[in-house]
Amino acid sequence: MIYQNHSRRLMKKLLLFAFLFVTLMSLRAQQSPAGLPEFAIDRSQVESQLRYLASDELKGRRTGSEGNNIAAKYIADRLQELGYTSPEGADQYFQKIPFVAKRPPKTGSLKLGDLTFTQGKDLIMLDGVEKTLETIAVFAGYGWVDETSGRDDYKGLNVEGKVVIVLSGKPESSDPSDVFNAMGTKRKLAAERGAAALVEVYTLSYPWQFFSRYFGRERIEPGEVNQDEMLYAWIQGADKKAIADLRAGHPVQAEFTSGASNNQNMASQNVIGVLEGSDPELKEEYMLLTAHYDHVGTGKQGGGAYGPRDSIFNGARDNAMGVVALLTAAEALAKDPPKRSVIILAVTAEEIGLLGSQYYADHPLIPLEKTIFNINTDGAGFNITDGVALIGWNRTGTDKWVEMGLNPFGLEVIPEPAREQNLFDRSDNVSFARKGVPCLTFSPGFREFDRELMQYYHQVTDEADSMDFDYVLKFCRAFAYTSRLIADSDIRPMWVKGDKYEAAGKMLYQQK
Numbered sequence: 001m002i003y004q005n006h007s008r009r010l011m012k013k014l015l016l017f018a019f020l021f022v023t024l025m026s027l028r029a030q031q032s033p034a035g036l037p038e039f040a041i042d043r044s045q046v047e048s049q050l051r052y053l054a055s056d057e058l059k060g061r062r063t064g065s066e067g068n069n070i071a072a073k074y075i076a077d078r079l080q081e082l083g084y085t086s087p088e089g090a091d092q093y094f095q096k097i098p099f100v101a102k103r104p105p106k107t108g109s110l111k112l113g114d115l116t117f118t119q120g121k122d123l124i125m126l127d128g129v130e131k132t133l134e135t136i137a138v139f140a141g142y143g144w145v146d147e148t149s150g151r152d153d154y155k156g157l158n159v160e161g162k163v164v165i166v167l168s169g170k171p172e173s174s175d176p177s178d179v180f181n182a183m184g185t186k187r188k189l190a191a192e193r194g195a196a197a198l199v200e201v202y203t204l205s206y207p208w209q210f211f212s213r214y215f216g217r218e219r220i221e222p223g224e225v226n227q228d229e230m231l232y233a234w235i236q237g238a239d240k241k242a243i244a245d246l247r248a249g250h251p252v253q254a255e256f257t258s259g260a261s262n263n264q265n266m267a268s269q270n271v272i273g274v275l276e277g278s279d280p281e282l283k284e285e286y287m288l289l290t291a292h293y294d295h296v297g298t299g300k301q302g303g304g305a306y307g308p309r310d311s312i313f314n315g316a317r318d319n320a321m322g323v324v325a326l327l328t329a330a331e332a333l334a335k336d337p338p339k340r341s342v343i344i345l346a347v348t349a350e351e352i353g354l355l356g357s358q359y360y361a362d363h364p365l366i367p368l369e370k371t372i373f374n375i376n377t378d379g380a381g382f383n384i385t386d387g388v389a390l391i392g393w394n395r396t397g398t399d400k401w402v403e404m405g406l407n408p409f410g411l412e413v414i415p416e417p418a419r420e421q422n423l424f425d426r427s428d429n430v431s432f433a434r435k436g437v438p439c440l441t442f443s444p445g446f447r448e449f450d451r452e453l454m455q456y457y458h459q460v461t462d463e464a465d466s467m468d469f470d471y472v473l474k475f476c477r478a479f480a481y482t483s484r485l486i487a488d489s490d491i492r493p494m495w496v497k498g499d500k501y502e503a504a505g506k507m508l509y510q511q512k
């Protein structure tokens, strides 16, 4: 009896075991990723989307140009077709951004005491109207005011009608991007106080020529045409006696002559669509997917070599490819929505300083504290077709999902390519990182900016015809699948301990 009983129990156990085994196997089959829509992203679709965005008709998609607007409309139409909603604050999927196309004055000269600065040599005019000022110059530190820290470089200073001389950059940072970002604020602070001119004394470690060449040509800046008539210039010569006198608090006689700027308002736009998540709770959290759709334009605008045979910088790799990855992911995720909601954001003005992503980060249409992660995709090009370069590797606790996302496509992780370039802080993802949102950039396979890569990077040769579409397809599928894995994950990504953006993340999400 006992024996029989035992064997019956054993039999029961075996049956239960077999039942569990079958159940588990069928569950596994259901969860097998191969049935997910991203595994069915179609090669011909990838190719046709990319060929359209990188076509000559779109003329290099330069911010504010007709080709840029056509690309934006194409992306918006696609999001609408896929059932994405246009969030509040956007107009038919467009987030409009005001820009100014600036052509600075061609002439200018500034006399401080008996020292003369001349345009093109040690002076660079950034803005002005045709006039000559005869007044005095005063020194105002960095020309910076910060209410939180109590700093006020204008305290006790009357600058009305005067030439205000300041040091370049911000008091606590000489990081070039901070220096450039501070320019608008410094200018506004001076104008509000009635200054007749603002002059920044160059103190950056970059060669002056680099700076003056960049700011001397036509460029695009966020904002609108300034109505104030304040002259604005940079000078080189921090070591000169007149500057030392000024810094010691002695005003100096100034004569400032300027030519006229030719500035024009123009507009561009980010394109945004939102997909609701499938989980009743997690849908309150948003996964942000981004790619820039602008490029550098045609001819002289492009910055690279061009000729009569080809003067269009098509930007197939940079970044039509990323936009296609974004749009195909948008489609795959819409067909089978992940737990969290998804924001698809195609940004403009990356090539002129990450301005589109920065604008969104400053004016988010979905609160940033609900935005749990950003995967950006962008690239200069690729020369490795069995890998994806990950910028931001090992920083947000998402590595295992990225590996899982690449694995089915035979792609391996290439962590942090071209380290010396500090790409993390030079890609659109950084606009979100600065606000605390954990992020990474998915980049086509490369390790270094070598000759093979530079052959296409910002060149007229960056065309669809020279691309390996088998690789582009794998890249798109892996981008979509990785996005899904993170949008579905139980654990929210967060900056690893000690990361430079960890504090911003804690502040954004109100963590201790």
Ligand SMILES: [Zn+2]
Pocket (backbone or CB within 6 Å): 292, 318, 319, 350, 378, 379, 380
């Ligand atoms: Zn790019």
